[in-house]
Amino acid sequence: MKRFVSVMIIIAAVLSVMAGCSSGKSPEKKNDTLVIGIDDKFAPMGFRDKNNNIVGFDIDMAKAAAKKMGKKVKFQPIDWSTKEQELNSGRIDLIWNGYTITPERKKKVLFTKPYLKNSQVVVTLADSKITKLSDLQGKVVGLQSLSSAADALDANPIKSKIKKVTEYSDNVQALNDLKTGRLDAVVIDEVVINYYMTKEKNTFKVLKESLAPEKYGVGVKKGNTELLKELQKAMDEMNKDGTSAKISKKWFGANKVLD
Structure with a gap:
């Protein structure tokens, strides 16, 4: 009987080790x-x-x-x-x-x-006639899906006047579509667009009215x-x-x- 119990204890110990290893x-x-x-x-x-x-x-x-x-x-x-x-x-x-x-x-x-502080802002092409939030009426706007940009836009009355909101998996795609004319504007983190504006001078402009201040x-x-x-x-x-x-x-x- 004692031998049987000992064998069972050993088997249990081996199975325990194997289970631990199987987790990878x-x-x-x-x-x-x-x-x-x-x-x-x-x-x-x-x-x-x-x-x-x-x-x-x-x-x-x-x-x-x-x-x-x-x-x-x-x-x-x-x-x-x-x-x-x-x-x-x-x-x-x-x-x-x-x-x-x-x-x-x-x-x-x-x-x-x-x-870190940040704000959600609206960016357009440098030569765009859009200069204030109210100018987004009837326009196509892009943003990153399930981001705070979406929350900020949803909280602003201008959202109901926008023709269409297109969501992207990342900001790079949204900015690319802005440059090709598929979008009229993009809602984006201020720290992000500030970086791109230093890399692509005279390409974008940011509206003075921000949508929402936030913190990371x-x-x-x-x-x-x-x-x-x-x-x-x-x-x-x-x-x-x-x-x-x-x-x-x-x-x-x-x-x-x-x-």
Whole structure:
């Protein structure tokens, strides 16, 4: 009988080890690496350079934070329209790429303190006759799907007067359609269009009236308060020791990081 029990214990132990291996990812590896979900076409926050390397303001910020946390970092390009699902499924640990803090998103994820201000603005071609929001009446407007740009437009009375709103998987496609004349205007993050305007001079103009001010934060899975606390500590240290300011000056030419 004792021999039988011993054999059963051994079998149970072997099955347990096999189950752990079948997951394909050891606990040590998961705890040691932060998998960060990004939109890799969201310059200057996170995008691919001419060598196809993922770079950007948020990329540098995430790397610096991970270093302070004693962790490795892996950037995982995702479909931005499914970002919360990716986070809650466990496929990514953080959403960190120009992720706007909104009341609706607070119901789905935990947020760090805001670290950067932004606004949703309307951009047109430089020679466009559109000069104010009311000029969008009867026009075709583009924006990134399931983004805060959509929320900002929905909240503005001009939305009901627009002829058509076309949604895109990323801002690059929307801006390309603006340049080819398929769109009359694009609703986009101010930090994003400011970057493109430095790269493509005299191509775009931004209306003086913005749709909505907002702030960026890092998204953490609901219930994972330990990771949130650890990350926030690292980000606070980056503000104090000048790391955040240095990264901001690299990408924006000035320190725009919120304390």
